[in-house]
Amino acid sequence: MSQLQILDAYFAENREKHLEELSEFLRIPSISSLSEHKQNIQTAAEWLADELRELNIENVSVDQTAGHPVVYGEWLHAEGKPTILFYGHYDVQPVDPLHLWESEPFNPVIRDNKLFARGASDDKGQVFMHLKMIEALFATEGTLPVNVKFIYEGEEEIGSPNLPAYVEEHKTKLAADLILISDTGLYAPGKPAVCYGLRGLTGVQIDVRGAKGDLHSGLYGGGVQNAIHALADILASFRDEHGTIQVEGFYDKVLPLSEEERQAYRELNFDEAALKQEIEVIELFGEEGFSYLEQTWARPTLEINGVFGGFSGEGIKTVLPAEAGAKITCRLVPDQDPNEIVELLKAHIDKHKPKGVEVTVSEFDKGAPFLTPFDHPLIQAAGRSYERIYNVPTAFTRGGGSIPIVAAFDEILSLPVVLMGFGLNSENFHAPNEHFHLENFDKGLRVLGDYLYEVSNLKF
Amino acid sequence: MSQLQILDAYFAENREKHLEELSEFLRIPSISSLSEHKQNIQTAAEWLADELRELNIENVSVDQTAGHPVVYGEWLHAEGKPTILFYGHYDVQPVDPLHLWESEPFNPVIRDNKLFARGASDDKGQVFMHLKMIEALFATEGTLPVNVKFIYEGEEEIGSPNLPAYVEEHKTKLAADLILISDTGLYAPGKPAVCYGLRGLTGVQIDVRGAKGDLHSGLYGGGVQNAIHALADILASFRDEHGTIQVEGFYDKVLPLSEEERQAYRELNFDEAALKQEIEVIELFGEEGFSYLEQTWARPTLEINGVFGGFSGEGIKTVLPAEAGAKITCRLVPDQDPNEIVELLKAHIDKHKPKGVEVTVSEFDKGAPFLTPFDHPLIQAAGRSYERIYNVPTAFTRGGGSIPIVAAFDEILSLPVVLMGFGLNSENFHAPNEHFHLENFDKGLRVLGDYLYEVSNLKF
Numbered sequence: 001m002s003q004l005q006i007l008d009a010y011f012a013e014n015r016e017k018h019l020e021e022l023s024e025f026l027r028i029p030s031i032s033s034l035s036e037h038k039q040n041i042q043t044a045a046e047w048l049a050d051e052l053r054e055l056n057i058e059n060v061s062v063d064q065t066a067g068h069p070v071v072y073g074e075w076l077h078a079e080g081k082p083t084i085l086f087y088g089h090y091d092v093q094p095v096d097p098l099h100l101w102e103s104e105p106f107n108p109v110i111r112d113n114k115l116f117a118r119g120a121s122d123d124k125g126q127v128f129m130h131l132k133m134i135e136a137l138f139a140t141e142g143t144l145p146v147n148v149k150f151i152y153e154g155e156e157e158i159g160s161p162n163l164p165a166y167v168e169e170h171k172t173k174l175a176a177d178l179i180l181i182s183d184t185g186l187y188a189p190g191k192p193a194v195c196y197g198l199r200g201l202t203g204v205q206i207d208v209r210g211a212k213g214d215l216h217s218g219l220y221g222g223g224v225q226n227a228i229h230a231l232a233d234i235l236a237s238f239r240d241e242h243g244t245i246q247v248e249g250f251y252d253k254v255l256p257l258s259e260e261e262r263q264a265y266r267e268l269n270f271d272e273a274a275l276k277q278e279i280e281v282i283e284l285f286g287e288e289g290f291s292y293l294e295q296t297w298a299r300p301t302l303e304i305n306g307v308f309g310g311f312s313g314e315g316i317k318t319v320l321p322a323e324a325g326a327k328i329t330c331r332l333v334p335d336q337d338p339n340e341i342v343e344l345l346k347a348h349i350d351k352h353k354p355k356g357v358e359v360t361v362s363e364f365d366k367g368a369p370f371l372t373p374f375d376h377p378l379i380q381a382a383g384r385s386y387e388r389i390y391n392v393p394t395a396f397t398r399g400g401g402s403i404p405i406v407a408a409f410d411e412i413l414s415l416p417v418v419l420m421g422f423g424l425n426s427e428n429f430h431a432p433n434e435h436f437h438l439e440n441f442d443k444g445l446r447v448l449g450d451y452l453y454e455v456s457n458l459k460f
Numbered sequence: 461m462s463q464l465q466i467l468d469a470y471f472a473e474n475r476e477k478h479l480e481e482l483s484e485f486l487r488i489p490s491i492s493s494l495s496e497h498k499q500n501i502q503t504a505a506e507w508l509a510d511e512l513r514e515l516n517i518e519n520v521s522v523d524q525t526a527g528h529p530v531v532y533g534e535w536l537h538a539e540g541k542p543t544i545l546f547y548g549h550y551d552v553q554p555v556d557p558l559h560l561w562e563s564e565p566f567n568p569v570i571r572d573n574k575l576f577a578r579g580a581s582d583d584k585g586q587v588f589m590h591l592k593m594i595e596a597l598f599a600t601e602g603t604l605p606v607n608v609k610f611i612y613e614g615e616e617e618i619g620s621p622n623l624p625a626y627v628e629e630h631k632t633k634l635a636a637d638l639i640l641i642s643d644t645g646l647y648a649p650g651k652p653a654v655c656y657g658l659r660g661l662t663g664v665q666i667d668v669r670g671a672k673g674d675l676h677s678g679l680y681g682g683g684v685q686n687a688i689h690a691l692a693d694i695l696a697s698f699r700d701e702h703g704t705i706q707v708e709g710f711y712d713k714v715l716p717l718s719e720e721e722r723q724a725y726r727e728l729n730f731d732e733a734a735l736k737q738e739i740e741v742i743e744l745f746g747e748e749g750f751s752y753l754e755q756t757w758a759r760p761t762l763e764i765n766g767v768f769g770g771f772s773g774e775g776i777k778t779v780l781p782a783e784a785g786a787k788i789t790c791r792l793v794p795d796q797d798p799n800e801i802v803e804l805l806k807a808h809i810d811k812h813k814p815k816g817v818e819v820t821v822s823e824f825d826k827g828a829p830f831l832t833p834f835d836h837p838l839i840q841a842a843g844r845s846y847e848r849i850y851n852v853p854t855a856f857t858r859g860g861g862s863i864p865i866v867a868a869f870d871e872i873l874s875l876p877v878v879l880m881g882f883g884l885n886s887e888n889f890h891a892p893n894e895h896f897h898l899e900n901f902d903k904g905l906r907v908l909g910d911y912l913y914e915v916s917n918l919k920f
Contacts, residue, residue: 199678203776212740217763218659218861221791222755225745228764228786229699236696239689241814280672285685285816295682303677304688305779310766311787316663316824318789319765326688327771329778331681354701356745364776401678 003141004388007449010136011442019115019438021051022128023108025090026117032068032091032158041154044090045069048127048152055134057150065162068154072173075134076147082455083147085176085415087405088127088183089156092119093430100432113438120436122429126182126422127152129441133448145456149176156183156405164408171412178378178455179409182448184421186440187268187395192386192447195419196379197297197398198406200369202338203305203329204345206234207360214310215320225356227324228309234359235326237352238302242288245302247348253335257298261374264396265293297398300341301331329364331400338366367402370410370417378416381454386420389447416460420451463601464848467909470596471902479575479898481511482588483568485550486577492528492551492618501614504550505529508587508612515594517610525622528614532633535594536607542915543607545636545875547865548587548643549616552579553890560892573898580896582889586642586882587612589901593908605916609636616643616865624868631872638838638915639869642908644881646900647728647855652846652907655879656839657757657858658866660829662798663765663789664805666694667820674770675780685816687784688769694819695786697812698762702748705762707808713795717758721834724856725753757858760801761791789824791860798826827862830870830877838876841914846880849906876920880911 001009011018030044031037045062048071052060057073068091076083095105095118103109108117115125130150137144151174153163167174187193210227211220239245270293272284286295309324311317330341346361353359372379374396383394399419406417422444428434461469471478490504491497505522508531512520517533528551536543555565555578563569568577575585590610597604611634613623627634647653670687671680699705730753732744746755755761769784771777790801806821813819832839834856843854859879866877882904888894 201678201778203778205776210741215739216861217761217765217789218661218791218859220739220756221763221860222759222761223744223746223752224739224741225743226763228767229695232692232695232764232767233701235689235692239693241693279675279680279684281670281684281816282818283816284683285814286683292683296680299682301677301682303681303686303778303780304692304770305677305777305781306770306772307688307692307767307784308772310764312766312768312785316665316787316789317765318661318663318763320763321765324767325772327776329677329776331678354745356741356743358742399678400681401676 003453004446004450006140007136007446010140011445015442018132019110022115022125023117025124025128026108026119027106029106030091030119030154031094032155033094041068041091045071045154048090049073051131052150055131056138057134063166065166067162070154070163070166071152072150074149075144078144078147078456081146082177082458083149083175084452084455085149085151085174085179086130087151087179087181087409088130089123089153090127091154091157092122092124093157095432097432102433110438114435115438115441116433116435118434120434121423121427122434123156123183125436125441129182129422129444129448133445133452136445136449137452145452149174160405160408163405164412167408167412174413176413176415178416178418179413180418180420181406182421183403184399184419185423185425186421187397189424190390191392191395192390193395193397194379194382194386195397195399195421196374196376197334197371198369198402199300199400200332200336200338200407201329201367201402202332202341203327203364204342205325205327205362205364206231206349207323207325207362208357209323210357211322214322217318217320221320224320225354227321227357230354230357231307231309231324231326233354234349234352235304235307238348243286244288245300247302247344249344250300250341253337254300255334255371257294258374261298261396262294264374265291265297267393268293268395296400298333300333300336303329303331305329332369334369334371336369338368342366367404368407368411370407372416372418376416377458377460378418378455381458382418382420382451385447385451385454388450389443420447463913464906464910466600467596467906470600471905475902478592479570482575482585483577485584485588486568486579487566489566490551490579490614491554492615493554501528501551505531505614508550509533511591512610515591516598517594523626525626527622530614530623530626531612532610534609535604538604538607538916541606542637542918543609543635544912544915545609545611545634545639546590547611547639547641547869548590549583549613550587551614551617552582552584553617555892557892562893570898574895575898575901576893576895578894580894581883581887582894583616583643585896585901589642589882589904589908593905593912596905596909597912605912609634620865620868623865624872627868627872634873636875638876638878639873640878640880641866642881643863644859644879645883645885646881647857649884650850651852651855652850653855653857654839654842654846655857655859655881656834656836657794657831658829658862659760659860660792660796660798660867661789661827661862662792662801663787663824664802665785665787665822665824666691666809667783667785668817669783670817671782674782677778677780681780684780685814687781687817690814690817691767691769691784691786693814694809694812695764695767698808703746704748705760707762707804709804710760710801713797714760715794715831717754718834721758721856722754724834725751725757727853728753728855756860758793760793760796763789763791765789792829794829794831796829798828802826827864828867828871830867832876832878836876837918837920838878838915841918842878842880842911845907845911845914848910849903880907
């Protein structure tokens with residue numbers, strides 16, 4: 001029997017027990033955003049720590065932070081072998097509106113080979129897979145092919161406010177060769193994905209001020225600058241009609257897509273017609289010269305998130321508005337630097353400032369983009385592990401959004417990040433009736449086991 | 461003694477009595493917008509009708525409408541002479557905040573040769589001047605040099621909802637050679653003005669719709685049109701950097717300013733520095749090639765009155781907004797047609813519609829611009845009458861705003877409109893401590909008397 005066959009047999013034999021254990025974990029209502037669940041968060045952390053201890057994981061601790069605790073553990077006896085740092089989170093989203101749940105959010109039930117419960121997919125189910133994969137390896141081989149460390153947080157759903165400081169403080173303890181995160185999803189049912197990049201974020205608010213107050217558009221109109229018109233001029237200047245951002249230097253540090261990456265995206269045969277139907281737009285629109293996937297995964301954006309000024313009630317008020325404002329965020333890609341981009345935005349706004357108004361620009365929080373190169377051996381190995389179990393080519397994807405903690409890991413620990421997730425977009429994370437397709441639970445356990453062997457034998 | 465000297469003596473002799481009568485009129489709290497004052501409105505109308513009857517005016521009536529009554533009267537015995545239709549309003553604005561009044565709004569008092577009371581200047585004081593001028597002419601000459609008709613309404617401060625229908629219905633009865641309105645002001649203290657034009661108004665709301673709902677700017681950003689960005693593109697397209705409106709055909713029907721008019725405006729030596737200081741702008745901005753007065757009096761505008769879309773709360777929400785909207789109004793000048801302009805706006809918006817969104821345009825109420833030609837004999841005669849009494853050149857002005865009822869008179873009766881007002885911008889119309897400079901009450905009576913002789917002798 002191959003190692004994979006041995007693992008397979010173990011998982012099959014223990015499936016019912018594993019699902020019962022997972023259900024126990026899911027029964028703990030560890031909602032991080034609601035203070036009345038503080039004790040449940042603590043209970044979930046201790047449940048995890050106990051699990052790690054049962055698996056022979058060493059130096060297990062529940063480390064208090066300014067918020068909810070971080071659970072840590074390690075096993076470092078695979079001499080000469082790489083070290084994988086596993087990350088996940090044991091906190092969950094709130095459950096309201098409760099009446100839309102078909103079964104109780106904290107009373108897991110299996111229907112149609114799907115496990116329904118808050119956290120089933122995001123992220124307790126996926127964290128649990130790390131543990132059971134370790135259990136299986138110990139049970140079948142008596143050892144692990146690599147060194148492992150675990151860091152599980154209880155604040156992901158509230159923006160990980162305390163994790164960066166924790167990681168910074170425990171930099172040495174957390175040193176590893178890669179960080180493996182299971183908190184994302186497959187590309188589509190039956191089609192696994194390795195996400196090797198995420199966009200960063202930066203943003204500004206633009207405030208335009210004209211006269212000391214709104215003026216009568218009859219008395220002053222035509223002779224005094226209109227704050228909204230001035231703002232519209234600035235906003236329109238950011239982009240040309242081809243969707244190309246006109247901020248000088250904006251694209252200078254953007255890593256071009258390699259032909260291999262573009263080819264990999266093309267092979268996904270992304271269904272634009274289905275997307276149009278889903279979001280109900282008459283046509284898609286983005287930067288000319290790039291496909292939809294390229295636009296949303298590998299190209300930076302400048303998005304106006306909000307605009308306000310003057311009278312917005314019903315009917316008409318013939319005011320010449322004195323103030324107007326807009327909120328703007330840019331999704332960034334490697335190697336754009338959020339701080340540099342903000343400076344470019346400011347210079348652009350300054351250059352395009354219309355007459356007769358004052359313009360102030362204030363900055364929002366920033367997050368760096370992240371990319372583990374497409375051709376990195378750890379990325380390609382992850383693809384092979386998926387492919388071996390799912391029997392279809394792995395999709396190599398990037399995420400258009402940001403996972404702030406990924407960027408933080410990338411920045412603080414300077415490790416290759418490998419995102420191996422097993423969820424599906426249809427699984428209602430953050431919504432009623434969250435569930436986890438157990439087919440991906442079963443396959444994912446095997447993918448993770450296989451990946452540990454892959455990493456064990458890799459030169460990188 | 462000249463006719464003017466005779467009038468002068470009459471007004472001087474009866475000044476105290478006249479002011480006491482005016483105070484009686486001002487004591488009636490004829491606030492048109494508040495239903496509890498409905499009886500006071502009626503009382504004021506009857507007070508006016510009684511006054512007219514005492515002056516030998518004939519066919520006096522208090523005509524009920526769907527709202528507050530219209531007071532009518534006529535005297536048509538100046539055979540072969542022109543007929544002047546006098547217009548004014550006997551309703552007033554509310555008085556709150558009451559605590560800011562230095563004396564009670566409906567208890568007129570004279571301080572420093574100013575009469576303080578709600579309606580003193582807007583418009584009871586000016587209506588009263590019509591009456592006393594008639595009284596003086598009858599008293600001194602036993603007759604009038606022209607035929608006169610009077611129409612005084614009680615709904616001007618609530619937008620004259622019923623007057624256009626009344627005028628339409630009584631078209632024949634109201635037929636005249638000109639309409640004389642005293643509800644405007646001098647150009648500056650000591651500097652009289654004849655306002656010979658007002659701008660019209662038209663407007664649209666633009667609603668932009670992208671996807672079926674707001675999207676996550678990370679997942680979709682870069683590949684789906686942003687409704688606010690699309691709207692900003694439309695808004696910015698309306699105007700170039702010189703303040704010139706880019707809507708095709710927008711200026712086609714604009715009557716050019718004559719060299720005489722431009723010269724008349726230049727001679728007013730408008731103080732732009734004082735304006736900048738007053739409204740607190742760093743610089744003025746308007747259509748290139750025109751002075752501030754020309755821009756606000758004689759050039760059309762396209763003003764964005766309000767804009768909305770996406771997230772406008774504190775901080776940031778990384779949303780890709782599905783909806784955005786703006787409210788736009790244009791101030792129009794002769795001979796622009798509000799309906800035509802709306803069509804041009806629609807065509808422009810259609811032409812500049814960005815990809816990936818749907819745009820709907822809805823119309824607001826419209827008002828036509830009005831102009832009695834600068835060189836019209838009735839306008840120039842009014843200037844002469846002012847000049848004779850004030851001993852300075854009359855300012856020939858236009859108003860940047862709209863007085864809907866003026867446009868309605870212009871449209872329904874097709875009469876030259878002469879705006880001869882005696883208020884001052886500093887007199888707190890619509891605000892606490894409204895007052896009327898009695899210097900202009902005294903002079904105005906003489907100007908009006910003089911004007912009747914001017915009109916009597918005019919060929920037009």
